[in-house]
Amino acid sequence: MTASNISDKNQKQGQPAHSPATDTHLNAAAAVAADNSQNADQDGDQVSGAENDQEDLYEKKIYIIDGGQQPLRIDKWMQARIEYATRSKIQKGIDAGFLTVNGKPVKSNYKVRPGDEVVWLHYTNPEYSEIKPEPLNLDIVYEDDAVMVINKAPNMVVHPGVGNYTGTLLNGVAYHLLQQNPEINDESLPRFGLVHRIDKNTTGLIVLAKTAAAASHLARQFFEHTVTRKYVAVVWGDLKEEEGTVNAHIARHERMRKMFTTYPEGDKGKHAITHYKALQRLNYVSVVECILETGRTHQIRVHMKSIGHTLFNDHEYGGDRILKGTIYTKYKQFVDNCFEICPRCALHAKTLGFVHPVTGERLFFDSPLPADMTGLIDKWTRYIQHRPLEES
Numbered sequence: 560m561t562a563s564n565i566s567d568k569n570q571k572q573g574q575p576a577h578s579p580a581t582d583t584h585l586n587a588a589a590a591v592a593a594d595n596s597q598n599a600d601q602d603g604d605q606v607s608g609a610e611n612d613q614e615d616l617y618e619k620k621i622y623i624i625d626g627g628q629q630p631l632r633i634d635k636w637m638q639a640r641i642e643y644a645t646r647s648k649i650q651k652g653i654d655a656g657f658l659t660v661n662g663k664p665v666k667s668n669y670k671v672r673p674g675d676e677v678v679w680l681h682y683t684n685p686e687y688s689e690i691k692p693e694p695l696n697l698d699i700v701y702e703d704d705a706v707m708v709i710n711k712a713p714n715m716v717v718h719p720g721v722g723n724y725t726g727t728l729l730n731g732v733a734y735h736l737l738q739q740n741p742e743i744n745d746e747s748l749p750r751f752g753l754v755h756r757i758d759k760n761t762t763g764l765i766v767l768a769k770t771a772a773a774a775s776h777l778a779r780q781f782f783e784h785t786v787t788r789k790y791v792a793v794v795w796g797d798l799k800e801e802e803g804t805v806n807a808h809i810a811r812h813e814r815m816r817k818m819f820t821t822y823p824e825g826d827k828g829k830h831a832i833t834h835y836k837a838l839q840r841l842n843y844v845s846v847v848e849c850i851l852e853t854g855r856t857h858q859i860r861v862h863m864k865s866i867g868h869t870l871f872n873d874h875e876y877g878g879d880r881i882l883k884g885t886i887y888t889k890y891k892q893f894v895d896n897c898f899e900i901c902p903r904c905a906l907h908a909k910t911l912g913f914v915h916p917v918t919g920e921r922l923f924f925d926s927p928l929p930a931d932m933t934g935l936i937d938k939w940t941r942y943i944q945h946r947p948l949e950e951s
Contacts, residue, residue, distance in 0.1 A: 619678050619679070619680060619782060620678070620679045620680075621676060621677070621678050621679075622640075622676070622677040622678075622679070623674070623675070623676055623677075624671050624672060624673055624674060624675040624676075624677065625673065626673045626674070627673070628671060628672070628673050630670040630671065630672060631670060631671055632667065632668055632669070632670055632671075633653065633658070633660065633665060633667060633668075633669045633670070633671055633677070634646050634649045634650050634653060634667040634668075636671050636677075637649050637653075637658070637677075637679070649667070650667040651771065652771070653665070653666070653667050654667070654771075655770075655771035655772050655774070655775050656771075656772060656775035656776065657679060657680045657771075657775050657778075658677065658678065658679050658680070659677075659678045660675050660676065660677055660678075661675060661676050662676070662678075680775060680778050680779070680782070689719070689724075690719060690729050690730060690733045691724070691725055691730055691733070692730065692733040692734035692737050693725060693726065693730040693731060693733075693734050694731070694734050695726070695728075695730060695731030695734065696712070696731075697709055697728070697731045697732070697735060698710040698711075698712070699735070700764065700924055700926065701922070701924060703917075704769065704770070704917070705768065705769055705770055705772075705773040705915070705916050705917045706766055706767065706768060706769060706773055706777070706915065706916065707732065707752075707766070707767045707769060708764060708765070708766050708767075708911065708924050709728065709732075709764070709765055709766075709767065710762070710763060710764055710926045711728060711757060711761075711762055711763060711764075711765050711908075712762060712929075713760055713761075713762050713903050713929065713931070714759060714760060714903070715727065715728055715759065716728070716759045717729065717753065717756040717757065717759075717765065718753060718756065728765070729752075729753070732752070732767065752767040752768045752769060752774060753765075753767055753768075754766065754767070754768055754774055754777045754778045754781055755781055755854055757908050758857070758904070758906075760903035760904050760906075761904065761906045761907070761908060762906075762907045762908065762929045762932075763790070763907045763908025763909055763911075763926055764908050764909070764910070764911040764924055764926050765908065765911075766911060766913060768916070772916065773916040773917070775916075776914075776916030777913060777916055780913055780914060781854060784852050784853065785913075785914070786911070786912065786913045787850075787910060787911065787912030787913070787923065788850065788851040788854075788908065788910070788911060788912075789848055789849070789850050789908075789909050789910035790848070790849040790850075790851070790859055790906060790907060790908050790909060791838070791846065791847070791848055791849075791906075791907050791909045791928060791932070792846075792847050792849055792859060792863065792870050792871075792905055792906045792907070793844055793845070793846055793847075793870065793871040793901075793905035793932065793935060793936065793939075794844065794845050794847055794863050794868040794869065794870050794871060794878075794905075795843070795844055795868055795869050795870075795871060795878060795882040795883050796843070796844070796845065796867060796868045796882065796883050797840055797842060797843075797845055797883075798835075798837045798840070798845050798847065798868065800837075801836065801837050802834070802835060802836040802837065803834075803835055803866075804832065804833070804834050804835070805821075805831075805832070805833045805835070805862040805863075805865060805866060806823075806831075806832050807821040807822065807823040807831060807862065807865060808821065808822040808823070808826070808827060808828035808829060808830060808831060809821055809822070809828050809829055809831045809855045809856075809857075809858060809861055809862075810822060810827055810828030810829065817875065818857075818875055818876070819855070819856060819857045819861045820861060820865075821861055821862065821865040823865075829853070829855055830853060831852075831853045831855045831858050831862065832851075832852035832853055833849055833850070833851060833852070833858060833859055833862040833863075834849070834850040834852070835847050835848065835849050835850075835863070836848045836850075839936065839940075841936075841939040841940060841942075841943050842943045843883040843884040843939075844871055844883070844939055845868070846936055847863075847868075848909075849862075849863070857875075857876075859906060860873055860875075860876055860904065860906070861876070864876050864877070864878075869882060870904050870905055870906055871897075871901065871904075871905040871935070872897075872898050872901055872902065872903060872904055872905055873904040873905075873906075874904070875904075878904065879898065881894050893942060896938070897935055897938055897939065900931060900934045900935050900938060901931040901932055901934065901935040902931070903931070905931075905932055905935060907926070907928055907929060907932055908926075909925060909926055909928070910923065910924070910925050910926075911923070911924050912924070
């Protein structure tokens with residue numbers, strides 16, 4: 560099997576249908592969620608929240624209304640708990656479906672009662688104040704009035720942040736939407752249209768919401784783990800089993816704060832599950848399919864490292880050195896050439912499936928492996944065809 564053979568042939572492709580439509584309330588509704596993620600609970604109500612250590616960018620914050628609470632409009636009650644949020648923004652968030660009471664959507668004039676369970680979908684990513692539209696080469700796989708699916712290139716950050724204010728995916732999306740509709744103003748740009756993200760050096764499919772209602776609908780799918788996400792990776796070593804599951808909490812490394820690590824025992828970190836399957840065995844490396852149940856930052860990279868199969872050329876987790884193979888100089892030269900062919904972590908978000916937030920149709924999108932990964936796999940395939948397995 561060569562790199563070109565690795566595909567999901569039975570996936571249903573969405574048909575592109577470009578549209579200039581966007582929702583002027585998207586920023587306001589999601590900005591309320593962003594404010595909420597930074598604000599502590601008040602007045603004694605019980606609340607549970609989450610840290611910003613994940614790729615799925617929305618999480619649920621759950622409030623149980625205190626027993627002494629007098630009837631009060633839900634928009635006023637939420638305003639007291641979200642710093643800097645106006646009632647207008649909160650009402651737009653409620654209208655878009657970011658809030659439920661006792662499992663059901665409500666209107667802004669609903670009055671909270673003791674024992675009510677209020678669930679608010681909040682945005683977990685730090686807010687970025689400005690998105691500068693830039694003409695970038697975006698591979699738009701699908702687009703309609705509600706969503707966009709983009710096949711992200713390597714070495715592209717998804718959203719602006721410290722040290723990456725330009726050249727991000729959202730900079731390109733902003734420019735793309737302005738070309739469709741020059742009347743769009745800054746407040747209308749989908750800076751909060753992300754519901755998940757992938758790493759800078761990971762390639763592959765990512766979905767963006769173009770309306771607040773679509774963001775709410777997609778966020779719930781990610782939170783409830785009903786989105787299909789399949790990745791292809793090249794890892795060091797030969798997997799012992801054909802397939803398996805890693806079920807281990809993930810949290811930031813205690814000393815190296817840019818890295819994450821697993822905690823198989825106890826409650827430290829966040830619950831994370833990755834299913835994996837061997838697609839191709841190449842003696843010293845393997846091509847694997849990884850299916851995410853959860854969406855934690857660096858999840859595949861951390862989980863595969865935890866079972867002894869660090870991703871090939873993963874600079875942060877030690878995959879950029881020889882972890883399997885021989886001690887011979889020619890082998891080292893061969894691996895160095897492989898690092899040059901794929902100068903990044905060998906990980907691609909290949910398949911994405913979700914329910915369309917408007918039509919209710921389940922869509923599947925499949926993307927080909929990028930040239931650097933196909934070149935890497937083909938080179939290893941040719942190598943093992945001519946050389947026996949020799950462990951150092």
